[in-house]
Amino acid sequence: MRQFTAVVNPTAGGATSAAALHKVARLLREAGAELETEYSRSLPHARELARRAGERGRVVLAVGGDGITGSIGGALSGTGALFGMVPAGRGNDFARALGLPGDPDGVARVLLHGTPRAVDTIEVTSSVHAGTVVLGSVYAGVDALANLHANRSRMLRGSASYYAGALRAISTWRPVRYRITVDGRDHAYSGYTVVAANSSYYGSARRIAPEARLDDGLLDVVMIRDAPRRLFFALMKELDTGAHIHRPQVQVVRGREIRIEADRDVPYGADGEIEAVLPVTARVLPGALRVLC
The missing domain is CATH 3.40.50.10330 (Probable inorganic polyphosphate/atp-NAD kinase; domain 1)
Known part of the structure; x- marks a missing residue:
């Protein structure tokens, strides 16, 4: 027993x-x-x-x-x-x-x-976090700002706090010039966010990376480029089903080590708790955690 x-x-x-x-x-x-x-x-x-x-x-x-x-x-x-x-x-x-x-x-x-199952974890390294390990995702941009607002909300809870936080963040957001390095290959774009996802879900049941797997030894890197604000709101609604990945403004690549940089101070988060600013590196640790499921 x-x-x-x-x-x-x-x-x-x-x-x-x-x-x-x-x-x-x-x-x-x-x-x-x-x-x-x-x-x-x-x-x-x-x-x-x-x-x-x-x-x-x-x-x-x-x-x-x-x-x-x-x-x-x-x-x-x-x-x-x-x-x-x-x-x-x-x-x-x-x-x-x-x-x-x-x-x-x-x-x-x-x-x-x-039965115990071996799943991947994510090592997070930045000037603030040296080798901190998390489970779900590392995200940098408007979603990290929205999460900050949600965590500080005293009036709302659950999904409502996330929606309210997102609305507040988007209303003041200016597109960021990102440089994302995935296993040595660079991706540069102007946009809203980048998410290095181990889990398919984040932000209270939103399917940010619908094809992500917890045990494939890879992170799904979701990059959301600049778009008119009304289109971004439509894209946000599609996070509930994962349909957003079919938008031309969204690109998904996979890799083992992801470096995220930006042209200004941009907040990043991980698993809803870590709060700091870029740059940050996320590295997958394959099969590092034994979990009952």
């Missing part, structure tokens, strides 16, 4: 996370599994707790949304520790990419009986 350590960040959606864990914990214990809970003070503290639990041979559970999921999964990348999730955030994009169930019974079944 598996032994679990659940890591919860009480400062970020703590009540929702605690409620989700309570339901799953009851089912795990009824099945005879051992579960201990650790409450972190911050995401760095959550990573530390996760590494300690992994070293003890326990299955480490991230309880919450993509921020804590990416932080804990990144901390366990390359360690051989087994990782599980109790999705309880506003996005849950990495859990969605894995096809994890959203109900407590389904989550408990996966944690008790799921």
Whole structure:
């Protein structure tokens, strides 16, 4: 029987996370599994707790949304520790990419009986982050600015906060001149954003890279070029289905190492939490994380 350590960040959606864990914990214990809970003070503290639990041979559970999921999964990348999730955030994009169930019974079944799967992770390197590892994507441009606004929103939650953040970001955005280097090959364009995607989803269920796979050893690099603002709003709506990739303003290439630069200070983000400015390098770490799914 598996032994679990659940890591919860009480400062970020703590009540929702605690409620989700309570339901799953009851089912795990009824099945005879051992579960201990650790409450972190911050995401760095959550990573530390996760590494300690992994070293003890326990299955480490991230309880919450993509921020804590990416932080804990990144901390366990390359360690051989087994990782599980109790999705309880506003996005849950990495859990969605894995096809994890959203109900407590389904989550408990996966944690008790799921087969470990090796998935890729992303190493992020910049002047601010030296070798930080995340799970879903690295994005630089109007979406990173929109995420900043969403994270700071006190009135809205979930998809509504992302939509409101996007509207605010787009209304003030000026096209950026990007230089993207993918495995040594340069791509230059003026536009809205670039996304180096391991997961097909980001920004609360938007299919930014519909053909991305978590275990192919590659990142899907989505580049969105300059377009009239009304057309960009139409493109945003198509993110729900992934139809945007057929637009002539959108180009998708694949690679193992991506360097993103711009002609001015442009924000970038990763898994909804990392916030800094370009330049940044994203490098895939093939099969680096063992996850229950």
